[in-house]
Amino acid sequence: MSASLPDILPDLGQRSNTVTVFAGPCSVESPAQFEEAAACVAGLGLSWIRGGAYKPRTNPHSFQGLGERALQIMRAEGSERHGLRTLTEAMDADLVDMVASYVDGLQVGARNFQNFSLLRKVGAVAAREDRLVMFKRGFAGTIEEWLAAAEYVRLEGCERIMLCERGIRTFETSTRFTLDISAVPVVHKQSAYPICVDVSHAAGQRDLVPALARAAVAAGADALMVEVHPDPARAKSDGAQQLTLPQFEHLIAELRAIAAAL
Ligand code: PEP
Numbered sequence: 543m544s545a546s547l548p549d550i551l552p553d554l555g556q557r558s559n560t561v562t563v564f565a566g567p568c569s570v571e572s573p574a575q576f577e578e579a580a581a582c583v584a585g586l587g588l589s590w591i592r593g594g595a596y597k598p599r600t601n602p603h604s605f606q607g608l609g610e611r612a613l614q615i616m617r618a619e620g621s622e623r624h625g626l627r628t629l630t631e632a633m634d635a636d637l638v639d640m641v642a643s644y645v646d647g648l649q650v651g652a653r654n655f656q657n658f659s660l661l662r663k664v665g666a667v668a669a670r671e672d673r674l675v676m677f678k679r680g681f682a683g684t685i686e687e688w689l690a691a692a693e694y695v696r697l698e699g700c701e702r703i704m705l706c707e708r709g710i711r712t713f714e715t716s717t718r719f720t721l722d723i724s725a726v727p728v729v730h731k732q733s734a735y736p737i738c739v740d741v742s743h744a745a746g747q748r749d750l751v752p753a754l755a756r757a758a759v760a761a762g763a764d765a766l767m768v769e770v771h772p773d774p775a776r777a778k779s780d781g782a783q784q785l786t787l788p789q790f791e792h793l794i795a796e797l798r799a800i801a802a803a804l
């Protein structure tokens with residue numbers, strides 16, 4: 543297992559201080575919506591775009607994602623049109639092979655962090671197809687439990703695992719979750735995995751996102767996840783936390799300055 547992934551490009555920073563950015567909408571909603579986000583991400587020289595096809599919504603009446611149609615859009619508008627690598631969440635073990643046939647990275651979401659049969663399946667498919675696994679921390683999981691759960695993925699032969707801190711449940715209600723920035727140095731101390739920080743799901747509100755992103759880069763995160771949407775007010779999920787594209791461009795410029803100084 544290596545602390546750096548060979549296909550992770552230096553999106554931010556110079557020399558050895560590189561931070562990969564996984565930006566994109568919460569949900570893939572239409573070809574036009576995803577293409578606009580992809581054009582922005584690619585225009586900034588970033589290498590990955592994220593997007594939800596199968597959404598783990600609290601309420602079954604909420605938008606559930608476009609499913610395989612979303613994966614087709616990601617491939618057409620993200621990979622083929624803009625040359626981006628694509629990341630999406632796989633929620634169902636039976637669909638992992640199909641999902642992996644469309645994208646470059648498989649995300650395991652916070653709500654599935656101890657779904658061991660899913661972890662085994664994602665690990666096996668990612669190993670066979672050489673896909674990245676973005677493994678989110680459960681919002682009530684300790685770092686010890688998270689690292690133990692990552693073993694289910696790794697034992698299937700998957701070496702391209704990136705952990706993702708996305709906020710935990712605490713007594714604090716001002717943010718959607720409490721970003722555990724300590725997870726960055728703790729994961730670096732206790733494992734060889736690279737760590738991503740998802741600032742959007744922790745913040746829950748877009749005005750808090752830039753400060754958390756600056757903190758994550760300064761703390762030494764290997765990657766950042768940021769939700770961006772061409773028109774957040776009309777987003778089908780997580781509208782309050784998604785950055786507009788101009789806000790995201792401004793943030794990347796700020797982060798590049800921080801990363802360059804590290
Ligand atoms: C997501 O990244 O789309 C997502 C649902 O995140 P989480 O699993 O961290 O809630």
Ligand code: MN
Nearest residue numbers: 568769779780
């Ligand atoms: Mn979201």
